[in-house]
Amino acid sequence: MIYLYLVIIFVLGSALKNGFVLRSHSFSDENNIIRIRKETRWVFFFMIICALVMGVRAETVGEDTQRYMSYFYYVTSMPFGAVKIGAMNTGLDIGYVVLMKTISLIYDNYYFFQLIISLFICVGFAYFIIKNQIDTAIGITVFLGNGLFFAAFNTARQSCALTILLIAWSFLQEKKYLKVILLIGVASSIHMSAVLFLIPTIMFIFRKKKFIYWLVLGSTILIGVLYRQVLFFLASILPQYSHITSNTNQYMNIGLSSIVWIIVGVFSLFILKKSKLYNEKERIYAACALFYPFFSCLGLVVNSFERLGFYFMPFVPFVVDLFGKKVFRNNRIMFRIIVSTCYLVWFLFASINYPYQLA
Template sequence: MIVYSFLILICIFLQIFCKKNRKIFFNLTIIMLFLVSAFRYNVGTDYEHYGNIFQWVLNGYDVYVESGFKILNIFVQRVLNMDVIAVYFISSLIIIISFAKSIKENVSSQYWFIGIFIFIGSGIYFASFNLIRQYIAIAIIVAGMPLLIKRRYIKYSILVLIASTFHTSVLIVEFFIVFLIVFRNKKNTKILWYIYIVSILCMIIDIRNIFNIFSMIIPDRWLWYLNSDFLLEKNTSAILKQIVPNITIIFLLRKRRCILKHNINADVYILGYFMFVIITNCFFGVLLLLRLSNYFDFYLIYCVPLIIEFWRYKENKRLTMWIFILYYLLLTIVTIFIMNGHGVMPYRTIWS
């Protein structure tokens, strides 16, 4: 807990004292985030599993491993001639650099602090310790954001296919591309409101039963999930995590036209975060299904500055920013420090 608390405090400290040179703040914070991630040892519930995958690939066992991640392991073994620690190092490098680059490109420098803070506080950073393959896939689509913004949908679609070699579930982003083409920069938001209302109704219905109906077409390697705690257990208290995202998306949808007048790219961020809220509303409390939302939760990093910038007076901007900071600080304390989400505590290094 001390290491993570130090990261958060340093992040705030650098924001206060590096206002005149935000690049120093940004680079120092990113370096610290990378070092903590890259040199962790046995941190994350799936940490040992990736060590097993490394051994399976090394010994030529006939087990399913996504081709992209398998190539990464082979590269570490045969080219670098190193052990599995290099896999964690390289994956951390890919993930942190991708998010850092995206924040620099899509967020105004005055909001780099809140962007990095949400990256940590929303759980994205801690989840990357655990779901390595999925977050390498996410890092790839995050890095491709300029293609999405410039409407180069075919190239972005190809990038998603490349990302799927690390985690197949990233293919859900292909549906988002179609969704974005249909609704991007459209003034009428009625259909979006209808979709949102349906997602609220899905919070009442147990949507998990659908998976049993379609079990015949689910690949064999995923069938065990149907009887796992990841799908069978439902944490109803997770509805508390839905309050702020739902308030946020309601605000963004209501003020969408006004926001678009000042930022033509804002619709990509708003619709991306809309997808996150819809998925988490439909599947709230079911860990397995909520993992699909990981491909869209990072859009909040770009949406919060839009909300802050919406207000005319500095007092309102400052108040809005601190509301988000306090909320995600509280969320980190509860989900990480108390509940030990993603199994990231206690923190150890490879030298421990």
């Protein structure tokens, strides 16, 4: 029921803000500034509500919440100098263990820690939406419906790492490369898979050098095709990740996800093909978004590989927004409404799943 309230708050709040928080350039510059400020406040307000829902959930909500709670109290019972032992015994990356221990010094309570992490994730995504001028209705509904919201219930470490990478993306566009590398390092210390963000980073930096751009894109696809060999090589040098080779012949139930993967793939390929309609930066967004269905499909046969697609999910609202601006430029309002409605319905369907029912 609480998820339905979230949808109602979003719909009512968006309607009060002139219909799904639309941006209009037909007003004066002063009025546009006022509208953007109101829009910014609205996005942060709604995402803080999402953070509260996420942060105060019981330990029975989410597949890994109970396990993370036990890890938290195990780590916080140790002296700071023993965090490395805590990381080894729990299997968590050292950065996340240090984060647990640091926050526990303020207040040694798991729910407090969970709330802080939830605020960081949701406010961080709100910052990403505003900073990159993503259509706010599409940005928020993709966050809810495409799985970023519920993913934080199950993979808090990875969601935390992703939020750091979204901040890095803003610095990347400002050409502050040292900060980008440092943030990727911090994110990787929280979840090692965050190093995968080097793919969009390299593609963005060398977007005008088509050879490097296509080399990175082609190499990633080749690695995906040769995933079995890659997996066993990684397992040999990183034993803690050997479990990823355990279910290469088991298929997951994908449900409605396959439809979304196809749509995102079609939108991305359209943008990549129509070079006259989209600039280099926009085609980078499309290439990165294409990795989301790519890794998700690999996740059908490889344990946890769908979580790699998680790092490319924030590029989906870019692609949806860019596609709508060009293809439905005369019916953008209707396009926003349809897209937002579909994602909200998908969000409500996802909320029926057992791990989230008790929120």
